[in-house]
Amino acid sequence: MIRRALSHSGLVLACLIVLLPILWVFRTSLVPDHASYSTDLLPQPTLENYRVLFAEKQFGTNYLNSLIVSILSVVLSMPLAAMTGYAFARFRTGGKAARFATLASQMLPPVALALPVFMLYRAAGLTNSLTGLTLVYAAINLPFLTWILMGFFESIPEDLEGAAMTDGATRWGAFWRIVLPVAAPGIMAAAVLGFILSWNEFLFALILGGSKTATVPVALAALQTSNGVQISQVSAGVSLAILPLLIAVRFIQKYLVQGLSFGSVK
Amino acid sequence: MTAITLDNISRDYGCGIFGVRDVSLAIDEGEFMVLLGPSGCGKSTTLRMIAGLEVITSGRIRIGARDVTELAPRSRNVAVVFQSYALYPHMSVRENMRFGMKMRGTPLDEQDRRIADAAEILGLDPYLDRKPGALSGGQRQRVALGRAMVREPDVFLMDEPLSNLDAKLRGEMRQELVKLHRRLGKTMVFVTHDHVEAMTMGDRICIMRDGQIEQVGPPLEVYANPTNTFVAQFLASPAMNLIPARLTAAGGGLGITAGPLAGALPAREAALYARAAAEPAILGLRAEDVLTAPGPATLPVSGKVIVREALGAENLIGIETDGVTLSARTERQFLPAFGDQVTLHADMSQMHLFNAATGVAYPKGT
Numbered sequence: 001m002i003r004r005a006l007s008h009s010g011l012v013l014a015c016l017i018v019l020l021p022i023l024w025v026f027r028t029s030l031v032p033d034h035a036s037y038s039t040d041l042l043p044q045p046t047l048e049n050y051r052v053l054f055a056e057k058q059f060g061t062n063y064l065n066s067l068i069v070s071i072l073s074v075v076l077s078m079p080l081a082a083m084t085g086y087a088f089a090r091f092r093t094g095g096k097a098a099r100f101a102t103l104a105s106q107m108l109p110p111v112a113l114a115l116p117v118f119m120l121y122r123a124a125g126l127t128n129s130l131t132g133l134t135l136v137y138a139a140i141n142l143p144f145l146t147w148i149l150m151g152f153f154e155s156i157p158e159d160l161e162g163a164a165m166t167d168g169a170t171r172w173g174a175f176w177r178i179v180l181p182v183a184a185p186g187i188m189a190a191a192v193l194g195f196i197l198s199w200n201e202f203l204f205a206l207i208l209g210g211s212k213t214a215t216v217p218v219a220l221a222a223l224q225t226s227n228g229v230q231i232s233q234v235s236a237g238v239s240l241a242i243l244p245l246l247i248a249v250r251f252i253q254k255y256l257v258q259g260l261s262f263g264s265v266k
Numbered sequence: 267m268t269a270i271t272l273d274n275i276s277r278d279y280g281c282g283i284f285g286v287r288d289v290s291l292a293i294d295e296g297e298f299m300v301l302l303g304p305s306g307c308g309k310s311t312t313l314r315m316i317a318g319l320e321v322i323t324s325g326r327i328r329i330g331a332r333d334v335t336e337l338a339p340r341s342r343n344v345a346v347v348f349q350s351y352a353l354y355p356h357m358s359v360r361e362n363m364r365f366g367m368k369m370r371g372t373p374l375d376e377q378d379r380r381i382a383d384a385a386e387i388l389g390l391d392p393y394l395d396r397k398p399g400a401l402s403g404g405q406r407q408r409v410a411l412g413r414a415m416v417r418e419p420d421v422f423l424m425d426e427p428l429s430n431l432d433a434k435l436r437g438e439m440r441q442e443l444v445k446l447h448r449r450l451g452k453t454m455v456f457v458t459h460d461h462v463e464a465m466t467m468g469d470r471i472c473i474m475r476d477g478q479i480e481q482v483g484p485p486l487e488v489y490a491n492p493t494n495t496f497v498a499q500f501l502a503s504p505a506m507n508l509i510p511a512r513l514t515a516a517g518g519g520l521g522i523t524a525g526p527l528a529g530a531l532p533a534r535e536a537a538l539y540a541r542a543a544a545e546p547a548i549l550g551l552r553a554e555d556v557l558t559a560p561g562p563a564t565l566p567v568s569g570k571v572i573v574r575e576a577l578g579a580e581n582l583i584g585i586e587t588d589g590v591t592l593s594a595r596t597e598r599q600f601l602p603a604f605g606d607q608v609t610l611h612a613d614m615s616q617m618h619l620f621n622a623a624t625g626v627a628y629p630k631g632t
């Protein structure tokens with residue numbers, strides 16, 4: 001009994017260490033600016049910060065921009081990543097070089113790409129547009145998702161496709177009807193990770209976007225004005241920014257766990 | 267016409283590594299052909315080449331009158347039962363069986379009829395709506411078989427389908443498969459590394475080693491006349507006793523000295539192996555030809571008991587003399603203790619003789 005209580009209090013403590021900063025941000029979003037640094041729990045609770053975000057800033061637009069860009073970029077890159085990952089996994093397309101290039105692109109500091117992309121975009125007239133941002137995010141997601149999906153496809157026994165192909169399917173049919181459904185948990189997990197990657201991206205959004213196309217991270221950064229950091233409003237924005245991540249992870253937790261432990265299952 | 271003809275097929279992985287090398291084999295229509303060999307000898311590769319799942323780097327394959335060498339797997343009308351079963355995990359048993367028929371455009375009522383038939387034969391009725399994950403190994407194996415059956419293919423290809431089953435189930439499935447083959451009359455190629463499966467199921471067996479064929483023939487014929495020491499040892503358990511030997515002419519007949527074994531050969535064997543006199547040879551004796559009582563053509567061997575396995579119906583006894591061991595399959599009454607000195611009797615009328623340098627058998631008969 002005592003041991004249980006002890007170990008539970010240990011776990012509660014560990015959870016608090018992780019959760020407390022987030023909870024405190026949420027608390028700060030509910031108090032007026034002047035009380036944000038006080039240690040009182042909830043002096044004068046108010047929704048004023050949220051109202052300001054939406055009514056006086058354009059947080060609604062920012063939020064929508066983020067959603068559109070993040071979702072579309074995953075939708076766009078996922079089919080390509082699935083096919084590329086499959087080709088890597090099954091046909092050794094491009095050999096070691098292609099795999100290495102895929103991995104290497106993840107190690108490059110984003111700044112190294114930001115300037116060239118900006119030049120290209122300015123020439124193509126793609127700056128300050130959601131289309132442009134979506135395309136960049138899709139391009140960033142592509143190698144990342146390819147790498148993850150390649151792992152999932154490699155863990156699917158090749159005999160499954162052999163069975164499908166002797167059963168009368170083409171190679172494409174086997175991929176479409178057997179491999180993709182079997183890899184569904186992995187694909188879902190990858191989609192969430194890709195979404196999070198785009199949702200949190202800041203640098204490209206800042207460089208390529210304007211006020212109309214600003215995403216949530218850009219908008220939040222803009223709250224650090226020369227007049228000081230409007231910490232209550234930032235807190236409100238952050239609270240809202242976390243929301244879709246919570247929903248996404250909660251919604252597909254099952255797939256995420258399945259997908260991430262895919263190799264060990266079979 | 268669904269005979270399968272392999273013409274000098276090879277699978278070359280490059281750098282001189284071959285999965286299969288220059289294999290030629292003619293499998294008759296309706297035949298149950300067993301590919302037998304140790305791990306890595308190229309059985310699966312051969313099977314996958316027939317199915318079209320493996321690159322054929324040289325040679326040609328014909329199924330019936332069709333040259334299928336360049337054909338995609340789906341156009342060959344073969345069904346494969348994989349060692350891992352390869353059931354589609356996201357589909358129910360029923361959908362697993364339906365998939366192949368759906369791909370081929372079989373009418374729906376015909377699909378249902380065939381699924382019902384197969385489920386009946388294989389006892390799968392209670393499981394039709396389960397996913398493979400919720401089945402036992404034996405049940406999965408039957409689903410894999412059912413999935414192949416409903417397709418009504420020209421040829422069944424099976425890659426060690428029984429290796430994941432326990433001994434009892436394996437015995438049952440062995441008989442079920444033979445029955446199934448008799449019912450369907452289809453050409454079947456069955457891969458295994460288990461000599462009991464090969465002996466009991468095959469119309470003919472094809473023994474492979476290192477990507478090449480060592481011997482092809484009806485099981486009993488191969489058992490009686492192995493062409494070399496590899497086949498002789500592989501096709502039985504315990505493996506055939508092989509003892510370095512020397513034949514010498516002695517008083518009009520032929521004498522043999524093989525380790526602790528020495529004496530005159532029976533007249534028939536003396537005539538047969540006269541050619542081998544003075545060449546270094548290897549004497550082969552199956553365990554069941556080492557007897558506990560002397561007979562008309564036996565030579566005595568004495569030794570110390572080092573192996574003693576009582577199997578119930580029979581005993582396996584191994585004796586050792588001067589570093590040579592000899593195993594015997596004896597009646598169950600004969601059960602000496604470890605370390606006992608016993609005398610056994612080698613039935614020389616059943617002997618095999620191999621060339622020591624090449625391992626190739628001296629031909630029996632004329």
Ligand SMILES: Nc1ncnc2c1ncn2[C@@H]1O[C@H](COP(=O)(O)OP(=O)(O)OP(=O)(O)O)[C@@H](O)[C@H]1O
Pocket residue numbers: 279283284285286303304305306307308309310311312459
């Ligand atoms: N990709 C490859 N590259 C090089 N060699 C390979 C490759 N794939 C298979 N081999 C070789 O081909 C040979 C035949 O393999 P195969 O799978 O046909 O053996 P098997 O007789 O089915 O063995 P098992 O009983 O273990 O299934 C093996 O020696 C293997 O090492």
Ligand SMILES: [Mg+2]
Pocket residue numbers: 309310311425
């Ligand atoms: Mg194999």
